[in-house]
Amino acid sequence: MARDTLTGSRIRERRSIAGLRQADLARQVGISASYLNLIEHNRRRIGGKLLVDIAQVLGVEPSMLTEGAEAALIATLREAAAGAGAPSHEADRVDEFAGRFPAWAEVLAWAHRRVGSLERTVETLSDRLTHDPHLAASLHEVLSTAAAIHSTASILAETGELEAEWRDRFHKNLNQDSQRLAESSKALVTYLDQSQEGGDDPRGVPQEEVEALFASRGHHFEELETGAMDIEGLIAGAPGLTSAAARQVAEVTLGIYARDAQAMPLTEFRAALVQSGLDPVALAAQFETDLPSVLRRIATLPEGVGGAEAGLVVCDASGSILYRKAIPGFALPRQGDSCPLWPLFTALNRPLVPIRRRVSQLGRTAAEFDCMAVATPQFMPDFDHDPVYRAFMLILPASGPEESRQDVQPVGSSCRVCPRGTCGARREPSILSEGF
């Protein structure tokens, strides 16, 4: 049934919600109850003054009665019906359903969105469960204890007359299990916290193992600067690099570090910073190198050199994050599903053009940062081959003249945890708004 023919159904629904009898509404708008009955069963078209009068009595906008549920709601319901394999003759009547039962339709749409959100969460956790035996064992412990508590509590609550001996035993079991649950939950949270902080145990993902090595060294390798140790020796002495893949990624990343250090020796680079200030383009010219090398070099200076703590993000043309050096106040998601508004991605859209933006990441602190980004070809392409770009973004705490608020670009960390509701770049709903 077409949406505009359902005005009567919506009137009936709204009248029920308002607690009005058909005869009451009919009397108030000056028509007979039998005529209103025909309207409510969509057997008479309605419009003009009568529609406005009915809407006024029901306390809604006339458009609520003529247009009914939002298109987005209908689309979500269709999606839900398709996903659940609803018979087509029923699914085709989704419009009628939304018109007749708007509140239930909203509930169903909300549930469908919620299921989607939870499925994504479960998928992420499932993937970790598959690759993380410690996490699997911890969750098994929590769920088994919860099962014991649930089962025991149900017996206590639902069994009418329970012998004192059994009752005491179950109370004792509940006490034991609740203590066990508290301990295992605490251990699980500690484990997950350590994982999020990129602690000493990097959970076996190559990129994360390398990231953990760099983080543990403050992203600076004195032995490579001085030549006291080569890359091979450094990797051999890093037990956290557990897989061949991680060691290979580390070799490449440390190789880049060593070349940057050679091109911009620490003493000279420090002197240049004092003389020219933190001007990446001028520094690139002075050391006859490219801009990405300078951005990397600034981000990997030892503490106290350069005047400001710097963060760095490197991504490839797919947007996958290859390197992250975090800076307090600017969240860098681990999974790579970053905010597309970052200057890093603007640079990918405008290769070879240095991009400087002052940004503020929505969140608790809303601190401001100066981001400098550029995208350059990953390698020199052959004739008639497309270049593949890699983008680099240096993140510095905002300094210098204050920008007017309109010049500060609001960005997020990732859609999933971004509270900004009206963002055109949003990929998926925020779990914050969905209350997860």
Place this chain on the structure above:
Amino acid sequence: MSRHVLLVEDEPNITEAIRFLLMRDGWTVDAHSDGADAVDIIRAARPDLVILDVMLPGKSGMEILRDLREIEELRAMPVLMLTARGQSRDRDMAEKAGVSRFMTKPFSNAEVLTAVRDLHAQATQS
């Protein structure tokens, strides 16, 4: 009619709760907590139905189930599997191994009771 359940579960409080639940429903319940010799215990006890946890010390519930299905006289024995892992691939694995019913933790007592009654009824009818 014989109503004998063997519960293979290493969580003593889950065992206690299920034992109570089934005994109230008229079942004889034996319990065992080690996976390593579970097949031998089942073969010797010949229960009407087995409730089997997946993560057990010694041998996993999935391995035990596969072994049971290899033994001619135990091939048709109803097995209700309990697990904290409810992913579809775990369910698929259990179905391929010949599980009769798959239930994820935490479960409700009513679910367990219904499953046990259903499986037993199906087995006695066939």
